[in-house]
Amino acid sequence: MNPFRRDPSSDALRPSARTRSLTRSVGIGRILDRGFGILVTAAGISVLALAALVGWELYRGAEKAIGRYGAGFLVSSHWDPVTGRFGALPFLYGTLVSSAIALLLAFPLSVATALSLTEFAPIWLRRPVLTLVDLMSAVPSVVWGLWAMFEMVPWLRQTGFPFLQRVFGWLPFFQGPIYGVSLLAGALVIAMMITPIVTSLAIEILRSVPPTLREAVWALGATRWEVMCVGVLPYARSALVGAGVLGLGRALGETMAVTMVIGNRPDILLSLFAPGYTLASVLVNEFAEATSEEHLSALFEIGLTLVVVTFVINFLARLLIHNVPLFFAPRPLPTQPMEMHR
Amino acid sequence: MSESTSNAKGAVPASAEGADPQKRSAAFQIEDLHVWYGNRAVLHGISLNIPVRQVTGIIGPSGCGKSTFLRVLNRMHEFTPGVDVQGRIRLFGEDIYESRVDPILLRRRVGMVFQKSNPFPTMSIQENVLIGLRLAGIRNRGLLEERLEEALRMSALWSEVKDRLHAPGTALSGGQQQRLCIARALAIRPEVLLMDEPCSALDPIATAQIESLIRDLGQRYSIVLVTHNLQEAGRTADFTAFFLEGRLIEFGSTKKMFTNPSQKQTEDYLTGRFS
Numbered sequence: 001m002n003p004f005r006r007d008p009s010s011d012a013l014r015p016s017a018r019t020r021s022l023t024r025s026v027g028i029g030r031i032l033d034r035g036f037g038i039l040v041t042a043a044g045i046s047v048l049a050l051a052a053l054v055g056w057e058l059y060r061g062a063e064k065a066i067g068r069y070g071a072g073f074l075v076s077s078h079w080d081p082v083t084g085r086f087g088a089l090p091f092l093y094g095t096l097v098s099s100a101i102a103l104l105l106a107f108p109l110s111v112a113t114a115l116s117l118t119e120f121a122p123i124w125l126r127r128p129v130l131t132l133v134d135l136m137s138a139v140p141s142v143v144w145g146l147w148a149m150f151e152m153v154p155w156l157r158q159t160g161f162p163f164l165q166r167v168f169g170w171l172p173f174f175q176g177p178i179y180g181v182s183l184l185a186g187a188l189v190i191a192m193m194i195t196p197i198v199t200s201l202a203i204e205i206l207r208s209v210p211p212t213l214r215e216a217v218w219a220l221g222a223t224r225w226e227v228m229c230v231g232v233l234p235y236a237r238s239a240l241v242g243a244g245v246l247g248l249g250r251a252l253g254e255t256m257a258v259t260m261v262i263g264n265r266p267d268i269l270l271s272l273f274a275p276g277y278t279l280a281s282v283l284v285n286e287f288a289e290a291t292s293e294e295h296l297s298a299l300f301e302i303g304l305t306l307v308v309v310t311f312v313i314n315f316l317a318r319l320l321i322h323n324v325p326l327f328f329a330p331r332p333l334p335t336q337p338m339e340m341h342r
Numbered sequence: 343m344s345e346s347t348s349n350a351k352g353a354v355p356a357s358a359e360g361a362d363p364q365k366r367s368a369a370f371q372i373e374d375l376h377v378w379y380g381n382r383a384v385l386h387g388i389s390l391n392i393p394v395r396q397v398t399g400i401i402g403p404s405g406c407g408k409s410t411f412l413r414v415l416n417r418m419h420e421f422t423p424g425v426d427v428q429g430r431i432r433l434f435g436e437d438i439y440e441s442r443v444d445p446i447l448l449r450r451r452v453g454m455v456f457q458k459s460n461p462f463p464t465m466s467i468q469e470n471v472l473i474g475l476r477l478a479g480i481r482n483r484g485l486l487e488e489r490l491e492e493a494l495r496m497s498a499l500w501s502e503v504k505d506r507l508h509a510p511g512t513a514l515s516g517g518q519q520q521r522l523c524i525a526r527a528l529a530i531r532p533e534v535l536l537m538d539e540p541c542s543a544l545d546p547i548a549t550a551q552i553e554s555l556i557r558d559l560g561q562r563y564s565i566v567l568v569t570h571n572l573q574e575a576g577r578t579a580d581f582t583a584f585f586l587e588g589r590l591i592e593f594g595s596t597k598k599m600f601t602n603p604s605q606k607q608t609e610d611y612l613t614g615r616f617s
Contacts (some may be wrong), residue, residue: 123423216523218418220474220530221450230473234464297453 366510
């Protein structure tokens with residue numbers, strides 16, 4: 001019995017049947033629908049407004065310093081609130097270098113962890129490690145800082161750094177006196193804090209690799225390593241880079257734990273064993289005791305700099321992640337492409 | 343196992359003159375194959391021989407276990423956790439579930455083409471075809487060039503892509519992508535080709551091209567073609583096996599089965615009297 005066959009007893013298809021109107025009077029459903037739309041749009045706009053407001057307030061606070069020091073604020077390395085000299089370069093340097101080192105350490109570890117949990121580890125191990133990774137990203141910054149201050153730094157001073165100096169002492173980065181608190185200690189804490197986040201992102205990315213792609217490699221008689229190199233990583237490459245840059249964005253703003261171990265000295269020294277300072281740390285350390293107007297304004301400009309740097313980094317990450325066609329761009333194999341003209 | 347014994351439990355070979363697939367030399371000899379997903383049995387005691395250099399179609403309604411059957415032939419099911427296989431499958435006499443067998447080497451001899459074409463998106467046409475050889479460690483340029491052309495010619499793609507071998511594989515049309523996947527599988531010169539509904543995502547013209555390609559390839563390869571399209575089996579397969587609820591109902595020459603099936607269930611399915 002064909003359900004679509006015209007039933008002569010039904011008048012639904014006859015021209016004489018009462019037609020259903022396309023216009024309708026305003027009903028309660030329609031009002032609610034509109035109202036809800038307006039409500040969520042307002043929520044969306046309020047986020048924009050909040051961001052604009054923060055930016056504006058920072059700018060207003062920093063206006064004086066910007067007018068007074070101009071570009072010199074970012075290139076001068078003298079920071080002395082007592083004599084009223086304010087140069088932010090040491091903080092910018094400390095922030096960028098500690099974050100970069102942290103990312104350098106955390107990114108390979110995160111991707112390797114994600115790969116092991118999606119491709120290699122036995123099934124029974126995956127769930128517990130995954131849960132642990134998620135738990136780690138929920139540990140408060142100050143707790144990491146406490147642990148780093150009382151456990152990690154003393155260990156680094158007595159064992160870790162002397163070892164590094166013995167092995168890599170010929171490099172300028174590993175020379176000079178060892179205090180424990182240092183740029184490198186700060187970078188290590190940041191690395192530990194962003195690893196769970198980057199790992200979570202990387203796991204999601206690797207899970208989104210289509211299973212058909214993996215099967216295609218398997219079916220050609222590939223080992224797991226080859227499936228990873230041929231199928232998974234080329235596909236996920238730019239998304240993974242994006243995850244790394246998002247991690248970098250987090251690293252730049254890390255405050256509490258870093259402040260506790262980085263040493264807080266506004267100097268630019270090549271040695272990673274020397275104490276450093278970051279934009280976020282100087283804010284948290286000096287805001288409460290900034291009395292002069294210049295000092296306060298300079299701190300506002302520090303805040304503005306941090307926001308701008310983080311914003312730029314995140315913007316780059318977004319470009320990488322949303323530029324999906326990048327995934328599909330052809331790329332030569334590691335071996336030389338062979339020429340074939342016929 | 344002598345080739346004349348057709349010990350298919352429940353399967354009644356359609357014995358037209360000389361058309362009994364069980365009497366031909368076999369690429370795969372499958373004996374009493376059981377497959378479980380956890381506690382759920384999906385294949386119950388399948389026994390049949392896949393004949394050499396013929397196209398064997400596997401038909402049956404969704405969920406009858408035909409895809410599962412295909413996957414246990416090259417051990418692709420091993421990536422799905424909780425799948426249990428019992429019984430014996432021999433590839434040219436060699437038990438493929440023996441502990442010494444390396445599934446990776448097995449898959450180089452038993453190629454596979456999937457339902458959805460899946461060329462590697464980051465690779466060019468040429469790289470897609472040659473990746474299997476590269477994985478097998480072949481670096482000789484002359485050999486690679488030779489196999490590239492051979493595989494593309496066999497998959498009837500050569501004339502269409504020979505001038506743009508460095509274009510990305512995903513730039514091809516749907517039908518061309520599927521033929522590219524066939525070329526990729528053929529480049530490593532497998533002995534058997536497993537095809538899992540290779541035309542189900544294609545338009546009628548591309549489907550006709552692939553079907554004619556399958557008929558041609560059937561002269562040189564042993565092909566197992568899973569399809570939910572009866573006409574496709576009728577057009578391309580030399581032999582057809584009908585699966586129903588994890589059991590092999592009937593296996594015989596396609597002509598015989600489509601014109602004069604020996605089982606009531608086969609007839610019902612072929613004539614669409616099935617719910």
